[in-house]
Every structure is written in structure tokens, then in C-alpha cells.
Amino acid sequence: MRNLDEDNITRAVLAMHARAQSVRLKQVMTSLVQHLHAFARDVQLTEAEWFEGIQFLTNVGHITTDVRQEFILLSDTLGLSMLVTALNNKKPRECTEATVFGPFHVEGSPHFELGEDVSEGVLGEPCFVKGCIVGLDDEPVPRAELQVWQADATGMYDVQYDALPDGTHEHHARGTLNADERGQFHFRTVRAEAYPIPHDGPVGRMLEALGRHPWRPAHLHFMITAPGYERLITHVFREGDKYLDSDAVFGVRSSLITKWIEHPAGETPDGGHSETAFYTMDFRFVLNPLAVQGELPVRRKRASATRAT
Amino acid sequence: MRNLDEDNITRAVLAMHARAQSVRLKQVMTSLVQHLHAFARDVQLTEAEWFEGIQFLTNVGHITTDVRQEFILLSDTLGLSMLVTALNNKKPRECTEATVFGPFHVEGSPHFELGEDVSEGVLGEPCFVKGCIVGLDDEPVPRAELQVWQADATGMYDVQYDALPDGTHEHHARGTLNADERGQFHFRTVRAEAYPIPHDGPVGRMLEALGRHPWRPAHLHFMITAPGYERLITHVFREGDKYLDSDAVFGVRSSLITKWIEHPAGETPDGGHSETAFYTMDFRFVLNPLAVQGELPVRRKRASATRAT
Numbered sequence: 001m002r003n004l005d006e007d008n009i010t011r012a013v014l015a016m017h018a019r020a021q022s023v024r025l026k027q028v029m030t031s032l033v034q035h036l037h038a039f040a041r042d043v044q045l046t047e048a049e050w051f052e053g054i055q056f057l058t059n060v061g062h063i064t065t066d067v068r069q070e071f072i073l074l075s076d077t078l079g080l081s082m083l084v085t086a087l088n089n090k091k092p093r094e095c096t097e098a099t100v101f102g103p104f105h106v107e108g109s110p111h112f113e114l115g116e117d118v119s120e121g122v123l124g125e126p127c128f129v130k131g132c133i134v135g136l137d138d139e140p141v142p143r144a145e146l147q148v149w150q151a152d153a154t155g156m157y158d159v160q161y162d163a164l165p166d167g168t169h170e171h172h173a174r175g176t177l178n179a180d181e182r183g184q185f186h187f188r189t190v191r192a193e194a195y196p197i198p199h200d201g202p203v204g205r206m207l208e209a210l211g212r213h214p215w216r217p218a219h220l221h222f223m224i225t226a227p228g229y230e231r232l233i234t235h236v237f238r239e240g241d242k243y244l245d246s247d248a249v250f251g252v253r254s255s256l257i258t259k260w261i262e263h264p265a266g267e268t269p270d271g272g273h274s275e276t277a278f279y280t281m282d283f284r285f286v287l288n289p290l291a292v293q294g295e296l297p298v299r300r301k302r303a304s305a306t307r308a309t
Numbered sequence: 310m311r312n313l314d315e316d317n318i319t320r321a322v323l324a325m326h327a328r329a330q331s332v333r334l335k336q337v338m339t340s341l342v343q344h345l346h347a348f349a350r351d352v353q354l355t356e357a358e359w360f361e362g363i364q365f366l367t368n369v370g371h372i373t374t375d376v377r378q379e380f381i382l383l384s385d386t387l388g389l390s391m392l393v394t395a396l397n398n399k400k401p402r403e404c405t406e407a408t409v410f411g412p413f414h415v416e417g418s419p420h421f422e423l424g425e426d427v428s429e430g431v432l433g434e435p436c437f438v439k440g441c442i443v444g445l446d447d448e449p450v451p452r453a454e455l456q457v458w459q460a461d462a463t464g465m466y467d468v469q470y471d472a473l474p475d476g477t478h479e480h481h482a483r484g485t486l487n488a489d490e491r492g493q494f495h496f497r498t499v500r501a502e503a504y505p506i507p508h509d510g511p512v513g514r515m516l517e518a519l520g521r522h523p524w525r526p527a528h529l530h531f532m533i534t535a536p537g538y539e540r541l542i543t544h545v546f547r548e549g550d551k552y553l554d555s556d557a558v559f560g561v562r563s564s565l566i567t568k569w570i571e572h573p574a575g576e577t578p579d580g581g582h583s584e585t586a587f588y589t590m591d592f593r594f595v596l597n598p599l600a601v602q603g604e605l606p607v608r609r610k611r612a613s614a615t616r617a618t
Binding site for chain 1: 315319322334340344563
């Protein structure tokens with residue numbers, strides 16, 4: 001393994017992986033090395049460009065913290081996240097589609113009772129969200145757990161504000177709820193608004209150099225889990241948003257767009273009263289049942305191969 | 310640009326780069342996105358694997374400091390660095406070959422006079438290095454600048470030791486010298502030894518999972534610059550080292566291997582006396598003349614196309 005050149009180095013690197021701990025790791029790294037090398041050969045990458053790449057990744061690493069995930073932003077803006085979502089969420093057409101996870105989910109958001117206000121007073125127009133969670137045969141999914149999270153009216157998630165003196169970020173405009181026995185849920189929040197992804201770092205500079213804007217159309221994040229069903233990570237998008245066709249992270253799906261209906265000041269869905277106009281949004285989520293062990297998931301696009309026994 | 314799936318997302322991402330600031334950036338990013346997506350499709354990357362990748366890069370970013378460059382280690386161990394070196398250092402066969410830069414070069418190393426000891430007392434067996442720097446027609450390259458750097462007998466570079474109280478690392482076993490008017494140089498140092506690349510971080514864990522060792526064969530780094538010649542970044546390797554055929558960063562070239570000759574205790578090449586055995590090493594560097602403006606670099610492997618005037 002001496003005198004490697006552009007033609008034989010890829011084979012030499014892969015030969016070093018003969019004793020990899022797992023077959024899958026070896027498979028993934030084989031493809032990664034092949035594509036990484038093919039990229040460098042295709043563009044005849046210069047040494048200066050290579051070094052710029054090293055510096056770019058170093059900057060991405062250094063701006064990344066517990067609450068800012070610039071590598072996820074990078075993956076999102078290069079379309080990798082949406083591609084991985086698409087590859088891993090093949091399911092019957094009737095099911096609610098998945099979209100990108102994004103960098104702003106926080107584990108352990110506070111639990112709310114149905115009807116409560118998850119916004120915790122952040123800036124924004126009042127919005128009453130309701131919906132139901134069903135399975136493929138329209139059966140209600142009782143007590144399904146919903147995690148919701150969103151930006152406030154200034155386009156910021158809670159974790160983007162300076163931390164409190166104890167280093168934490170209060171949970172604002174995010175929460176965990178459980179649907180009722182009929183799979184129905186409702187809560188209060190603020191209207192989701194379009195916002196730019198954080199663009200004061202290396203990914204923002206990359207977008208600028210590529211002549212791209214950093215905006216995402218208004219959306220509310222949902223992660224829904226229930227025993228017997230595939231976890232669903234998705235957004236609901238607001239109809240009419242001007243960025244629906246140029247989402248910086250390529251996440252928009254037509255089936256996830258719905259109306260946020262405006263109502264004049266007056267009585268609100270929770271029986272209260274609003275001094276200002278408010279909004280309502282209603283969405284029906286259809287979960288994909290998990291295949292029962294031993295039973296072939298026949299409704300999936302890519303069914304497992306039948307094995308002779 | 311909605312409802313992107315695994316088949317059309319790559320085209321959609323590339324369409325967003327229509328207004329990129331430079332043609333070259335657009336070209337590089339087009340290939341990068343194509344290969345990144347093809348990788349994910351080829352291996353049908355799972356969401357869990359994607360997240361493991363995000364965490365891996367985050368860890369690489371967080372261990373990287375001014376003096377520890379884990380992204381370069383990653384590039385080196387995946388063979389990307391040697392590939393980029395090979396792509397960018399095509400030159401006549403008579404010229405000294407280039408090899409990887411590595412992560413341990415430091416800008417502004419102290420200047421030494423010919424004959425001085427650059428080791429600054431690090432652990433190791435005494436070694437007297439000499440050589441000459443010539444061009445393709447064997448013409449001496451007067452006053453060529455050499456930067457040299459190496460690990461000590463324990464396999465550590467100075468920057469790998471804890472920093473001094475002022476945050477700096479003293480320069481040890483590295484220095485800058487100028488050849489004399491005849492292109493000749495000599496200095497004292499310690500014998501280069503084989504060493505493992507830093508493997509207490511994410512790249513080390515990657516190598517372990519791939520069943521690879523982290524060792525590099527003994528070598529001394531050189532960066533040689535002189536007006537009128539291409540800069541040469543290379544190593545000289547020590548003949549007989551057991552890692553010459555399994556260098557963790559794929560950098561060995563037969564033409565760069567030479568004997569470190571052992572001598573018994575006694576008179577040293579600088580007229581001094583050694584109480585212990587010592588070593589000598591002698592290497593002739595052949596630089597590639599820069600193409601004179603307007604003149605075609607005919608001796609290069611890939612000559613520019615002749616243009617009709």
C-alpha cells in the first residue's frame with residue numbers, strides 16, 4: 001500500500017476496512033469513501049478548496065452547542081434530511097406524510113392538559129389548534145402522545161434566545177399532550193409564522209454564497225407516538241405562505257398544508273373571549289400501523305421479501 | 310418545489326443554486342450534493358444512522374481546537390487528503406513527490422541557522438539531517454526555505470502536550486531554516502519514530518470500529534518554498550519501518566523512503582561528540598519549476614491545451 005494515486009487510492013482505503021466490526025458499518029463506509037473520493041475527482045478539488053472545506057466544517061463544529069445544531073442545519077439545507085426522511089417513511093398513501101425533524105426539538109418538554117396554552121405567553125396572534133389521530137382504518141388512536149413545537153411571532157424558537165442564568169432555556173411554545181380516548185386533542189398557542197433558519201453562522205454564509213434565502217414557510221411541528229403505530233414526525237404548514245415553494249430545507253408536502261382560519265374578536269373555541277382577531281387550525285393525522293410480528297406489511301410500498309421456510 | 314421524494318429532491322436542491330456567486334462554487338456544490346444524496350440512496354441510510362452521523366460530526370467539531378484538527382485527521386484517515394494531494398501535484402517524474410500535509414503543521418515556527426538543533430531537547434536519539442534542494446535540471450535552489458516538523462521519541466508533536474500557562478505551545482522539534490547559496494542544508498534533530506495518530510477522539514473510535522490501527526511509519530515533515538518553484542509539502546520516511554505498508558493516512562511513497570544510518574558513539578557530523586549512538590539522514594529534494602507566464606508547462610503530466618492565437 002504505497003504510491004497510491006488518484007486511480008488506486010479508493011480501493012486501498014476500502015481494503016483497510018476488511019475487519020470492520022459490522023457488515024452494515026462496512027457497507028456504509030464503503031459507499032461514503034467511494035462518493036467522497038468521486039466528488040474530489042469529479043471537481044478536481046484543489047488543495048485550497050480542501051482547506052476551505054476543513055475550515056468550514058471546523059466553524060460548523062464550533063458554533064454547534066446543546067441548543068444550536070449547525071450540522072443539522074447543513075444537512076437540512078443540502079436536502080439530505082428530507083431525502084433521509086423520504087427514504088425511511090414509505091407508507092400507504094392514506095397516512096399522514098412525514099417531513100424533516102429540524103434542529104429545534106427539545107427532549108422533555110412540559111406536559112399540558114388538553115385545552116391549555118402551550119405558548120407560555122410568547123409573542124403572536126392567538127391560535128386554537130384541534131384535531132384527531134386515527135389509524136389507517138379510521139380507528140381512533142386513544143391517548144396518543146403529541147409533542148408540538150414552533151417559533152414565536154418573531155420567528156424564534158425558545159432555545160434561540162439567551163439562556164437563563166442557570167444555563168437552561170424555559171420551554172416556550174412547545175409542549176407534550178395526550179389525545180383523549182377518542183384520539184382527539186385541542187390546545188391553544190400562537191399562530192405560526194414564516195422565519196429564516198439561523199443564518200448568522202457558516203450555513204448562513206453558505207446559503208448567501210449560493211444565492212439562496214434562509215426562509216421557511218410557517219409551520220407547527222408535531223411528533224406523534226402511540227403503541228402499535230409508527231412514530232410520525234411532521235409539520236402542518238399554513239396555506240398561503242409565500243415560502244411554500246422555496247422552503248430552505250425542502251420540507252413542504254401539499255398534504256400537510258392547511259388553512260389557519262381567521263376569526264374576528266369575540267368568543268373563542270375554549271369558551272373564552274378574545275379582544276383581538278384569532279385563528280383556528282384543525283388537522284387529522286393518520287398513523288401507520290406497525291406490522292404485527294410475523295405478518296408481512298403488505299400495505300407498504302416496499303414490502304419485505306417473502307422467505308421460504 | 311413541494312412533495313420532493315428520493316427521486317426528484319437532488320434536482321430540486323441544485324435548482325436552488327442557480328444564482329450562486331461563482332461558477333466554481335456552483336460546480337463544487339453540484340457534485341457535493343449529487344454524491345451526498347447518492348450515498349444516502351445507495352445505502353438506504355436510516356434515520357438513526359443519519360443522527361449517528363450528525364453526532365459523530367458534532368463530536369469531531371467539539372474536539373477540534375487551534376492545536377487539534379480532528380477534521381484533518383478524518384480527511385487523512387478516509388484517504389481524501391492523499392487523493393487531493395495526488396490530484397494537485399502532478400509533475401515530472403524526476404521531481405520529489407508530495408504527500409499529505411497532516412494536522413500538526415504550525416505557522417511561524419522559529420528560525421534556525423544551518424547546523425542548529427531544532428529538537429529543543431525533546432526525547433529521542435540524536436539525528437543529523439542534511440541534504441540539498443535542486444530544480445529539474447539539477448540546478449541548486451539557493452536560500453530555499455525549509456520548514457521541518459516531527460514527533461518526538463514518544464510519538465507526540467509539541468502541540469499535543471498540555472499548553473503552557475499562557476495558552477501557547479513552545480516550539481519543539483519544528484523549525485524554519487534556509488538552505489545556503491548552493492541549495493544545501495543541514496541541521497540536528499532526533500530520530501523520527503512511528504507513532505499512532507491521536508486516537509482518543511471520534512476518529513480513533515471510527516478506526517477501531519473499522520478494525521484499523523492508527524499508526525503512521527516514522528517520518529520527518531518538510532515544506533520547501535523558493536521563488537520560481539512550486540511549493541513542496543512532503544515527508545521523508547525511514548526505511549525498515551513496519552508501518553510503511555499500512556500507513557493510517559495512506560501517505561507513503563517509495564521515492565520518499567530513505568535510510569537513517571546508525572553510527573556508534575563518537576564524533577558527530579557537526580564536529581561534536583556523542584556519548585550514544587546517533588543517526589544521519591541525507592535527502593535530495595527536486596523542486597518543480599513554476600511555468601513562466603505565457604510559456605506552456607510542457608514537462609507537466611497534464612499540459613495546458615495549446616491555444617490558437
